[in-house]
Amino acid sequence: MSTTNSILLIEDNEDDVFLMKRALKGAGITNQLRVLEDGQRAIDYFSGLGEFADRDQYPIPAIVFLDLKLPIKMGLDVLAWIRAREEFASLVVVVLTSSNESSDVKRAYGLGANSYVVKPPTADQLLDLAKAFKWYWLEFNRFDRVTL
Amino acid sequence: MLLDENEEGLLRSVALQNARAVLLARERAEKETVEAKQRVTRILESITDGFYALDKEWHFTYLNRKGEEILSPLRRSRDDLMGKSFWEEFPAFLGTDIEKNYRRAFREQATVEFETYFQPLDQWFEFHIYSAPDGLSVYFRDATERRRSLESLRISEGRLRAMFNQAAVGMAIASLDGHLEQLNLRFSQFLGYSSEELLGKSFLEVTHPEDLEKTGEKVRKLISAEIEDYTLEKRYQRKNGEIVWGMTSVTLLKDQQGRPEKFVGIIEDITTRKHAEAAVREGAERLQLALSAGHLGDWSWNAATDLLTLGPEACRAFVLPKSSVVSWSALREQFHPDDRQRDLAAVAEALAKKSDYASEYRIQRDQSVVWIASRGRGVYSADGAIKGMIGVVQNVTGQKEAEKTRSRLASVVESSDDSIISTGLDTVIMTWNKGAERMFGYTAAEVIGKSVAILIPPDSEDEEPKILQRLLNGERIDHYETLRARNDGTLLNVSLTVSPIYDSANNIVGVSKISRDITDRKRAEEALKDERRILELLNDTGKAIASQLDLRNLVQTVTDASTALTGAKFGAFFYNVANEQGESLMLYTLSGASREAFENFGQPRATAIFSPTFKGEAPVRSEDITKDPRYGQTEPHFGMPKGHLPVKSYLAVPVVSRSGAVIGGLFFGHPEPAKFTERAERLIVGVAAQAAIAIDNARLYDGAQREIAERKRVEEALREAQDQLRRHADKLEEQVAERTARLRETIQELEAFSYSVSHDMRSPLRAMQGYSDALLEDYKSKLDEPGQDYLKRIRRAASRMDLLIQDVLAYSRVAKGEIALEKVKIENVIHDVIQNYPALQADQALITVHSPLPPVLGHEAYLTQIVSNFLNNAVKFVSPGTKPRVDVRATIQGDMVRVSFEDNGIGIAPEHQAQIFQIFGRVYSEKQFEGTGIGLAIAKKAAERMGGFVGVVSELGRGSQFFVLLKRAL
Structure with a gap:
């Protein structure tokens, strides 16, 4: 049983992963960051299947950044899966996507997203986001630690 | 004895x-x-x-x-x-x-x-x-x-016995219980038995059963000494069953003490007499019957006693008990007082003159007065002295009444308008009333005694005997219509009622004939019948004509009907149609004659006779056309062609169309002269007029038929075209459906596309921008000025690309989305937009909203698109150095609201005004004015989606007024 304040980024785009990591680093966020490239692996991760059985190695994160457009399983499917599990009810999931479609926004909140953020186009804006994120989520927000 | x-x-x-x-x-x-x-x-x-x-x-x-x-x-x-x-x-x-x-x-x-x-x-x-x-x-x-004397008697007894035995009458002695003890030959002969058979038999045994009672009665009385003896005429039954009549006298033989001892009977055979009597009685009865049948009563008067003996019918006549005997004077008391003296005188006269007595007098019977007729004849002795009178009476009240009636009837007969005559069975006229005189012209004196045959037209000679025979057969001949001749030879239609005349014995002795002159009635009836026939024909013709639309049948109907109407032997209709050569065409119909009868003569030509008809002039009617001055004037026939049906009576009537053109003529012929009346002519003129109309109609109908056929053809073509169209439409619909499906597919693809655009296309742009930024930040020192400028250009291009993508997505969202209209306060939308764009802030631009703006029916997001586009354009397209100014106003136009955005911008030339609302439609280069060129297209599409539209009023260099018309919210 392992709870950390690690951050899990579920994102398939390497560029976005790079720029995100750079922005987080730029904002001074030092929390452990793990990246999963597709929706299925995300579900496997939370299920603790296969290699993810080791929670020391793969702990339940404090915050999940979830892209919507993902290979194998889409982001909203992953969200739905998470919210269907009682143990992950209080897990903070922030949707981070390039979609500005109001339908996506509506559906994400409907499935229990804690926040919906459109990926900003410039690096500066992304840094601003990371800073705001750190300031709000990591300094003020209180988590209900998920225990497994 | x-x-x-x-x-x-x-x-x-x-x-x-x-x-x-x-x-x-x-x-x-x-x-x-x-x-x-x-x-x-x-x-x-x-x-x-x-x-x-x-x-x-x-x-x-x-x-x-x-x-x-x-x-x-x-x-x-x-x-x-x-x-x-x-x-x-x-x-x-x-x-x-x-x-x-x-x-x-x-x-x-x-x-x-x-x-x-x-x-x-x-x-x-x-x-x-x-x-x-x-x-x-x-x-x-x-x-x-x-x-001693007894002895001597006994001696004579033998002699007596012999006498007894040989007596001419039957004699018998019987015991008191009736048994025959002694009888003579005549007795046994009378009864047809032998003496031996009879002895010991009771005399009652041989008595006829029907006479037993009265015999028994007599015997009883005899024995009880009520009577000394009796005499009876009674019947006996002989051994062979025969019935014989005997006059039977019976005394009782008594013994010395006077006690009854024996019956002594003497029987005389009276059978013959009885039969004679019966015959007489029968005769008398028959007489009474006859009297009774004739309601005649008989009476006889005895002069010596002055008594009248009345027979049953006479009693009835006088209402007296049966077989009354009254004195004449007593009877006379019943007479009407006025009649008594007359009757007395009649009797006296008859007696004085030895003539028959005849008298009629009234008697009161019940409540009515009855007339009695009495007739009598004196009976005189050889010396001429009156012994009495026999006679009959009869109730003659009926006759008296009848006499009165008869005299009344006679006056009725005499004054009757009807001819009332009577004849004997030999047809000889016996009576002849005034009516007959008037009707037949003969006076009574002229015809009485002559045969009624003078009244009968020669060709009905056998009529009278037939009628007579029917009458004798008991038939009554009532209202029998026949012809009779007047004395001047003219014939009369009479209605005849013939009745037999009976004598008192009910034999037919003659006939009475009542004739009524019905000539006028007959004539009227004939006329009526004729009229009815004509009316029926006219009616039928009218109906037939009206219902016929086939020209040939129609003309045939007219010809047939009019031939019947005129009573013509034959009739024809000839068309007045000429071909190019001026010859009449062989078009005609015939009635009453075969086509062959006319085949060889050709069409009637415009001869003197025919031309008035074909020219549509007055009808030609001739009693004898062969005597007409116009007749026989034309070559080659000079009259009727050889073999032509004989025509004397001639009638021709033109048939003239509404237009005045002569269609043809109706021609009628009859071999006898003077067959066509003026009336027939008038009727045919009428029929011809009707026929003309009908022929016109039929021709119109033909035309109409052709027109209808043409119309049908057109309709057919139209229908074909419509069918084609429908097939086309069907195909089109198919195509539309197909295309719609395809379109839907496309739209879905497009949605997926735009979705993927918004995600996937922006990712590389973000990467370009992100890496450019990272390069500029992380490697700034290693890049020279141009290198940094290149990076900045890449970042700017990526940024523009992102804007483009966002606008295209916005446009596609506006174009495809299903929206619901609601009441929107456009003022709020404007203020929100102004707040969201730095370029619209008061320091950058002067935007005046002329409140209040009426609320509209719309969709907030769409309205925001429109307003932001209009305002951003307004502040963007200004001459350099000019502070943008925008006036927002709204006016109500019917059920629409016009919201205008007037700027002080550079304006748009009219030739470009349509262009700017098209997607990517730009007037200025991007270099001059930034923009994707999609904004106004989005505004236009958004307005249209809300049931409105956008437009611009502008002049180059004079600013522009963009406006949107929106549905007004109430």
């Missing part, structure tokens, strides 16, 4: 009664006075019989003088015998009838009578012994003489 004894018996019984009286007297005398006794004795002394009395010891107490005398031969005196015993004095009587009877009389205290022969005196004595308790009284007399 022994008939003379009756008288003697009578005397004797008188004597006996006397003796009884004497005895009583004596008893009284003994009781009362000696004198009375002596008187009795004197009586006894005076009687002619011997008498003595004995006491109960048989001693003589008295003997009269006659007795002494009778007994004198025995030399016994009265004095000797007195007190002496009878038996001692006359011992010879002992043991004889005398002793026996004396003792019986005394013992039984009865009266005993007997005769006995008294030997000592050689005499017969007759004794009457009257017994009394103290003795006997005995009368006796010498019966010798009587006995």
